[in-house]
Amino acid sequence: MSMLLIIAIICMTLALGFYTIGVFAEKKSGTLLTWHAIVFWCGFIFDTTGTSIMSKLAGSGFQLNLHGVTGLIALLLMAFHAIWATVLLIRKDDQSKKVFHKFSIVVWAIWLIPYVMGMFIGMNG
Incomplete structure (x- = not known):
């Protein structure tokens, strides 16, 4: 496995x-706090970094397939989510x-789709 x-x-x-x-901390607290937004930004940054590295390893950029489309949707939603939390x-x-936690849970659930799909692709490929 490469570094x-x-x-x-x-x-x-x-x-x-x-x-x-x-x-889930936001949901538990009952309101959006500053540290929640910071954590959302950290998640977005790590996801973007991981996705960029994976694309480099695959030797291609965006691919028009189920994983590529759901991954792009998830990244865009994460960006919008972090921006909206900050606003x-x-x-x-x-x-x-x-009530922001309702939106947060939807974005998190959508984000899980390409995450899990990527694990299966990695195990099979």
């Missing part, structure tokens, strides 16, 4: 860890911060 592949796997696993902690915190929109 780049190990780094990519670590990045993707860190993305899963950060995102899961952020989403709500800056605006101090307390009502929206209390």
